[in-house]
Amino acid sequence: MKVLRILTLAVIALLMLVIVVDRWRAPEQMRKLVESTDALRASIEQQTQENRLLRQEMLARPVEQPSATAGSATSGTAAVATTAESKRDGRPTLGVNFLLPYDRSWFHPEWLKGTTRGFGETAKGFNLILENSATSHDVHDRVTDSLCNQWPATAQQWTEGLATSAVITDDYKTYTLTIRKGVIWQRPRLAKRSEFAWLDKDVELTAHDFVFFLNLVKAPEVECPELRNYYDDLEKAEAVDDYTLRLTWKRKVYTSVTYSLGLNPLPRHVYTRNRDGSEIPQKQVPVVFNKHWFDEEKEVIGVGPYTLSEYEPDKVTRFKRNPRYWGAPLHFESFEWQLDVKKSDPMLVAFKNGQVNSYSLDPAQYKSQILDHNEPRFAKLDPANPKAGRSGELGWEKVKTNAYTYIGWNMRSALFSDRAVRRAMSHAFPRERIIREVYHGLGETVESDIHPDNDYAKGLKLEPFAFDLKRSSELLKEAGWADSDGDGWLDKTVAGQRVPLR
Structure with a gap:
């Protein structure tokens, strides 16, 4: 089914961007492809604008209401x-x-x-x-x-x-x-x-x-x-x-x-x-x-x-x-x-050899191949030009995906059944650092599972859980968590049992 899977857990989401890499072996082929793509994009934008104007015009017209007996069931x-x-x-x-x-x-x-x-x-x-x-x-x-x-x-x-x-x-x-x-x-x-x-x-x-x-x-x-x-x-x-x-x-x-x-x-x-x-x-x-x-x-x-x-x-x-x-x-x-190549490094080699037309780099490969420029056939990153990657022998471009990743606090467990604990853990989660150091900038933070470019997201007013260890500690203390036995782990008695926060 082409449906979204809704998770009822409280989540912290990271909208992932992947690198979509396409291979152009000859400059002339690349030039023609770029021209065709740009022309198609311009055509689509023009058509979208015309459709928008037409829709506004139609909506401005009075609507003739059909009778109950004509064309109804x-x-x-x-x-x-x-x-x-x-x-x-x-x-x-x-x-x-x-x-x-x-x-x-x-x-x-x-x-x-x-x-x-x-x-x-x-x-x-x-x-x-x-x-x-x-x-x-x-x-x-x-x-x-x-x-x-x-x-x-x-x-x-x-x-x-x-x-x-x-x-x-x-x-x-x-x-x-x-x-x-x-x-x-x-x-x-x-x-x-x-x-x-x-x-x-x-x-x-x-x-x-x-x-x-x-x-x-x-x-x-x-x-x-x-x-x-x-x-x-x-x-x-x-x-x-x-x-x-x-x-x-x-x-x-x-x-x-x-x-x-x-x-x-x-x-x-x-x-x-x-x-x-x-x-x-x-x-x-x-x-x-x-x-x-x-x-x-x-x-x-x-x-x-x-x-x-x-x-x-x-x-x-x-x-x-x-x-x-x-x-x-x-x-x-x-x-x-191709189903016989299972791991990312052989996939990258196969792409460079022309066995496939496209391949999505993982973050480590993006850093090595693009940011560190260990593959000269990839054009260097130009922050001022999002299409700069097209100019290399091996073309690449960053695009947004309709996907996100998250950590969910399981509310059925004794550890996360308390809302204060879930909030404290959210404040202790370094989203920006993970995007910067693990994903090498291939991501942005989001506050829900609705794509930020979607119209439904534009009306959302959700306050993000800022990375704040001090606030996290305060919430845990207010909820009764303390290191009762000096072992270095916070703990609390929940339903008659001592539960360590780990």
Whole structure:
């Protein structure tokens, strides 16, 4: 699932910046790439400005309210009305289709060519429900799509994906989504084998594929407790018809927006059948799902821009462009992940040798290669020019990632159950020093798990826990912590037991 994982621990977060390094072997190639990138950026900025002006103009116009009988349908206790275009700003709004239209303007067919190569890890499995690893999610990001899309820079806005309409009613408890017509499931690699000829045919995506996914997630027989937890409050998922999906939640919770709009489909025509194509009895589907033959074949299919074309554990994963993809793919014919290089130093060597097109330096490598300039093919750091790294034979650039790292105080433990202790430890945590000396400047402090560039973060007024050992000691003393036995460690009696602060 393309959703954020919310941690209920009190956290101190460090927003990490990584170095994205791209390799240009020839100056002429680099010049053309830089020119193309700058031109594309200028075009995007111009289009963004035009869209902003158009949106402001549309919002200024009076909105014609639809009648209760024209273009409306009953859903629970609320009406689902047709959407005035001026309301389609991507922000979840009750009673209207708020999704931004799917944007194909950035795609240029003449740019579509070549293979991009990088590093990857061997996945334990590809099952969207049973596997929760980052590698499994990376695979599904290539091969399938979700109902609606979010982009890191504008995460508060949703765009069309597999759904062309999303209407929320009943005080954010009912979600009615219209499924895009004509989207075809990919055919798995094994469909070319005679015993799997029953898979070698077109199967259209429908609302039933999303209901199937959710029914399996909620089935107690299916081994997915982590994922099931996100849908505890989902009361019902139903396919009103082949192209209408309705989700009903028991109560209004803020996470229901993400978990409803970010849904991925599951190929019902595969997981309800045995190897020979015969149907699995309905009651047995959740049980069989945990050890399904399709997963044992290391297969995965979706409705996304790329198909899995080759997979050899600990060797390579390859994807090729899906020629029947409904949307706009990236500008590559194929992707390749090398799985046989496991450690950072060999990865860096492989990048320098041209075996991959991009690589993310770890902080120690950044210091050695860029700051200390031990690799002359990398351009030197120029604080006044963020694009200076592009001028070297090996190009590099610093970019922000949509990620953070943290230390969480476990409130279930006796040690951190006291709020004063958690505050004291936060004041004793040298965030700036860690960024400076461990990450060599590749980071910035943040006060929450919301990206600082996100609109939602701009209204937050959170006071940071400044590094202050004196204040930390005062808080501990006020909470009753002292070195009672002279061993050099503060301690306190908690629930009848002496607990050392270590």
